Amino acid sequence: xxxxxxxxxxxxxxxxxxxxxxxxxxxxxxxxxxxxxxxxxxxxxxxxxxxxxxxxxxxxxxxxxxxxxxxxxxxxxxxxxxxxxxxxxxxxxxxxxxxxxxxxxxxxxxxxxxxxxxxxxxxxxxxxxxxxxxxxxxxxxxxxxxxxxxxxxxxxxxxxxxxxxxxxxxxxxxxxxxxxxxxxxxxxxxxxxxxxxxxxxxxxxxxxxxxxxxxxxxxxxxxxxxxxxxxxxxxxxxxxxxxxxxxxxxxxxxxxxxxxxxxxxxxxxxxxxxxxxxxxxxxxxxxxxxxxxxxxxxxxxxxxxxxxxxxxxxxxxxxxxxxxxxxxxxxxxxxxxxx
Ligand SMILES: *Cc1c(COP(=O)(O)O)cnc(C)c1O
Ligand code: SF4
Numbered sequence: 364x365x366x367x368x369x370x371x372x373x374x375x376x377x378x379x380x381x382x383x384x385x386x387x388x389x390x391x392x393x394x395x396x397x398x399x400x401x402x403x404x405x406x407x408x409x410x411x412x413x414x415x416x417x418x419x420x421x422x423x424x425x426x427x428x429x430x431x432x433x434x435x436x437x438x439x440x441x442x443x444x445x446x447x448x449x450x451x452x453x454x455x456x457x458x459x460x461x462x463x464x465x466x467x468x469x470x471x472x473x474x475x476x477x478x479x480x481x482x483x484x485x486x487x488x489x490x491x492x493x494x495x496x497x498x499x500x501x502x503x504x505x506x507x508x509x510x511x512x513x514x515x516x517x518x519x520x521x522x523x524x525x526x527x528x529x530x531x532x533x534x535x536x537x538x539x540x541x542x543x544x545x546x547x548x549x550x551x552x553x554x555x556x557x558x559x560x561x562x563x564x565x566x567x568x569x570x571x572x573x574x575x576x577x578x579x580x581x582x583x584x585x586x587x588x589x590x591x592x593x594x595x596x597x598x599x600x601x602x603x604x605x606x607x608x609x610x611x612x613x614x615x616x617x618x619x620x621x622x623x624x625x626x627x628x629x630x631x632x633x634x635x636x637x638x639x640x641x642x643x644x645x646x647x648x649x650x651x652x653x654x655x656x657x658x659x660x661x662x663x664x665x666x667x668x669x670x671x672x673x674x675x676x677x678x679x680x681x682x683x684x685x686x687x688x689x690x691x692x693x694x695x696x697x698x699x700x701x702x
Contacts, residue, residue, distance in 0.1 A: 377414035385628065386458045386469030387412050390537045393457060396569060405564040405596045410457050416628035422663075425466045427624040429665020438475045438483040442665065446495040446528075449483055451475060451514065455502040456537040461591060461632045463624035463661075468501050480514075488521050495526040504533035508544035512551050519552045528557045530589070535560065535567040538575035546582045558586045560615055563597050565605035573613055580614045587618035590656065592639050593632045600645040607646075607654035617656040622671060625663050636660070640673040648689020 381387070389410045397407045426432075433442040440448040453472035455462075462468060475483060487493050496518055503511070518527055529549075533540050549556050558579060562568070568576075580586055588610040590597065597603055607617045620643070623633050643658045660671045676686045676696070684696040 374414060377417060378412050381412040381414065381416045381628075385412070385416060385460075385462075385465050386455075386471075388456065388458050388470070390456050392538065392571065393536055396566065403595060405566055405602075408596055409459055409461075409563060409593070411460070413460060413631065415631040416460060418630060419627045420630050423625045423627045423629070424663060425627060427463050427626050427663055428661045429663075430464070430467070432665045436482050436486050437479045439486050441486075441490070441493070442667065444492045446497060447487060447490075447493050448497045448499050449487070450500045451480070451498060451503050452501040452505060454505055455500065456505055456533060456540070459532075459591075461593060461623060461626065461629045463626050464501075465626050465628075474501070484514075484517050484521075487518070487524070491523045494524065495528055496524060497528045497530060499530040502531050502533055503529050504531040504540060504545065505537075508542065508548040511545070512548035515548060515552045515556070519554055524554060526555050526557060527552060528559060530559045530561065532561040534558075534575040534579065535562050535572040538571040541575035541578055546578055546584075549579070549584055550582055556584055558584050559589050559618065560586055560610075561589050561591075562610070563590050563593055563606065564602065565609040568609040568613065576613045576615065586615040588615045588656070589619045589621065590617070591621045591623055591632075592634050592642070592658075593623065594634050596632070598634045598638065598642065600642060600649070603642060603646060604650050604654065607650070607656070611651070611653045617654055619659045619668075620656040622658065622660045624661055636671060640671070644673050644689070644691075 393406055393410055397411075398404045401407075429442075430440050433440050435441055438450050440450070452474035453468045454470055454474070455468055458465070458468065487496060498514070515527060518524055549558070560576070576586065588607070590606060592598060597606055603620075610617050620639075622636060622639055623629060639658055646655055657670050658672065659668050661668045676684050679685055682698075682701060684698060686694050686696045688694060
């Protein structure tokens with residue numbers, strides 16, 4: 364056996380181990396976009412398993428954002444008073460290698476049973492403080508349009524709900540699922556249905572994806588973008604600019620840039636907070652204000668999401684403020700309202 368063959372056997376064994384721990388799936392749509400000659404291909408790196416996932420660092424957790432601590436009934440995560448997650452399914456058309464719910468999602472995990480869905484919807488109906496329901500999972504747009512329409516109808520009947528929000532990656536990873544029936548289901552509510560698209564690289568915006576997005580926005584579904592900051596995929600000013608331009612050019616407002624969660628086996632994707640702030644500084648002033656998301660950390664342990672800078676204004680001992688401009692120069696601001 365030659366050295367390369369041995370290496371290949373080793374790699375295959377490692378990948379089998381990865382697949383035994385974490386779900387693996389790639390849609391034919393994405394498969395077709397991978398450039399096999401590029402070892403750093405941003406599509407391949409996001410979706411194809413890597414032996415590096417077998418490395419778990421001490422600070423990594425099975426439930427990095429504390430979903431279980433805030434789950435009163437199956438399928439519901441209620442951490443903030445005015446909004447709750449409703450996890451219809453635990454499956455996705457693809458499995459992102461950096462997924463923050465990687466211990467919970469996968470083809471083996473069960474979605475909600477009829478009784479569990481009834482109980483989850485009852486929980487929302489019994490809590491008038493809940494103004495917004497966020498369908499997430501798993502990817503909620505993997506369910507059939509008929510089932511989605513049913514769920515939307517039941518949510519639509521709850522008077523205190525103002526908004527139904529859907530978190531999905533489907534328009535870019537499996538755009539063929541955005542059929543006329545799916546659009547019809549999304550349009551079937553009197554309440555606003557917002558769609559938050561998860562996308563991390565400009566290469567995800569191929570013509571099929573752009574068409575799916577055009578259908579959605581054309582149907583009056585407002586869209587926001589959420590991305591994860593990922594080492595070697597989008598951790599450069601150019602990659603982030605291209606990504607956010609692709610969103611805005613397709614009528615999607617970049618909303619959150621997530622600092623990577625401490626999920627097991629994801630250290631090869633990790634960028635430091637300081638680097639993240641530096642990248643955000645680079646965007647401010649250099650590219651359109653429409654392109655600027657909020658840089659967000661979900662504090663490990665279920666303590667909530669907060670913006671993590673960068674900070675441009677700092678109070679001084681003399682009561683004035685030091686404010687830095689987009690190019691890094693400091694200016695003094697005497698706040699007339701406190702004088
Ligand atoms: C992320 C998250 C939300 C949504 O928070 P926003 O800041 O409104 O996007 C709501 N509930 C839970 C449990 C979450 O993890
Ligand atoms: S689409 Fe979301 S839930 Fe599904 S694997 Fe990717 S990050 Fe995880």
